[in-house]
Amino acid sequence: MASVSDEEGIPAASGSPDASLTQDDSFTATSRAGLTYPWGDAAPGVGETIRIAPGIRWARIPMPGSLGHINSWLLDDAASDGGDGVAVVDTGVCLTICSDAWKALYAGALADTRITRVIGTHLHPDHIGLAGWIAKKKGVQLWMTRGEMLTARMIVGDTSDTAPDEALAQSRAAGWDEAAIERQKSEGWGRFGLMVYPLPRSYQRIKDGDVLDMGAHQWRVVVGSGHSPEHACLWNEREGVLVSGDQVLPRISSNVSINITEPGADPLGEWLDSIDKLIATVPGDVLxxxxxGEPFKGLxxxxxxxxxxxxxxxYNLAEAIAKAPMRAVESFPLLFNRPIGPDQLGMATGEALAHLKRLEVEGRVQREDRDGVWWYHGVA
Incomplete structure (x- = not known):
């Protein structure tokens, strides 16, 4: 998969200049697991957007991999000079499949529409992979929280031909066998940077409680964490709309992991606190x-x-550890509903360590270091 060239222009693409759909285009609402999907399983096509509420349109950027896409949210934005435009929230990965989708939008639903700013909900490549590219081509600023921007910069620059000692030590501690360790050594380190177009050197900081004034619409920043350090959700209270990024997904649970960047962290504790914060802050009837996935009601x-x-x-993990000590790798059957193969081993380990850390913090298990391998025991 080719990356986006720095000199790449925005060539013409197929699509009507008026390719924006509305709520009235015969969408059939569906319900599933207590959630209502006003547009059912529909989604905007290449070069198209769907206006889902006053002040916001929905675009979908295709991506490789199991997720298959990321939703980009286009917020109506009247800039300080009084001109109309849209703010782009999340962008896709730095791959031509994603940049081609943006070119189709520029020639289709966004023809003659000014991009006013790019907002990254958080640091992961599917969210900011093309943020620098759009910001540079359109001459606008990138808006992010400080925790996300600085962490992104750190990870982008962390590259090596082999896995660092810290990563190997954590894998051994979790119970990886020697074959898995050797495979990790040979895979290299720092793929994150390959999926992110160079970020601008400067950015506009946003923080929890800020209100982004976009003229007719105001969006309040509501920060959560656990999936990432300082994830920004955007809430339009007047219109009853929440742009949730990865902080709330309708059908899958976001990855909550411990990694070597902050090995002593308690991300699952932060995640659970963020859930409580969102329930207390944002009404349950927002879109x-x-x-x-698709826009839904039932937050x-x-x-x-x-x-x-x-x-x-x-609960299940604590009950099992009370009966017999275990390492992180032995917790997988209790946490995941499928076998964990080599491709999922790193992510599964991060999630397992996050759950075990939460049990430690809650005083329900104790960790013992046996020659660099961590064993978890129940607390009498």
């Missing part, structure tokens, strides 16, 4: 616009389901 239902799912995993 939630996630990064993956509090989904948040409580996510909380209950993790709480049940923690």
């Amino acid at each position: 939630t616009c996630p990064a993956h 509090h239902v989904r948040l409580m389901a996510l909380r209950d799912e993790h709480r049940m995993r923690l």
Whole structure:
């Protein structure tokens, strides 16, 4: 898969200049697991957008891999000079499949529409992979929280031909066998940077509680964490719309992991606190616009389901450890509903360590270091 060239222009693409659909285009609402999807399984096509509420349109950027796409949310933005335009929220990975989708939008639904700013909900490549490219081509600023921007810069620059000692030590501690360790050594380190177009040296900081004034619409920043350090959700209180990024997804649970960047962190504790914060802050009847999947209603239902799912995993894990000590790798059957192969081993380990850390913090298990391997015991 080719990356986006720095000199790449925006050639003409197929699509009508008026390719924006509306709520009235015969969409059929569906319900599933207590959530309502006003547009059913529909999604905007190449070069198209769907206006889902006043002040916001929905575009979908295709990506390789199991997720298959990221949703980009286009917020109506009247800039300080009084001109109309759109702010882009999340962009896709730095690959031609994603940049081609943006070219189709520029020639289709966004023809003659000015891009006013780029907003990254958080640091992962599917969200900011093309943020620098769009910001540079359109001459606009990137807006992010400080925790996301600085962490992104750190990870982008962290490259090596072999896995660092810290990563190998954590894998051994989690119980990886020697074959897995050797495979990790040979895979190299720093793929993150390959999926992100160079970020601008300067950015506009946003923080929890900020209100982004876009003229007719105001979006309040609501920060969560656990999936990433300082994830920004955007809430339009007047219109009842929440752009949730990866902080709330309708059908899958976001990855919550410990990694070598902050090995002593308690990301699952932060995630659970963020769920409680969102329930207390944002009304349950908002239209939630996630990064993956379809817009839905039933925010509090989904948040409580996510909380209950993790709480049940923690309960099952604590019960099993009370009967017999285990390492992180032995917790996989209790946490995941499928076998973990080599391709999923790193992510599964990060999630397992996050659950075990939460049990430690809650005083329900103790960790013992046996020659660099961590064993978890029940607490009498």
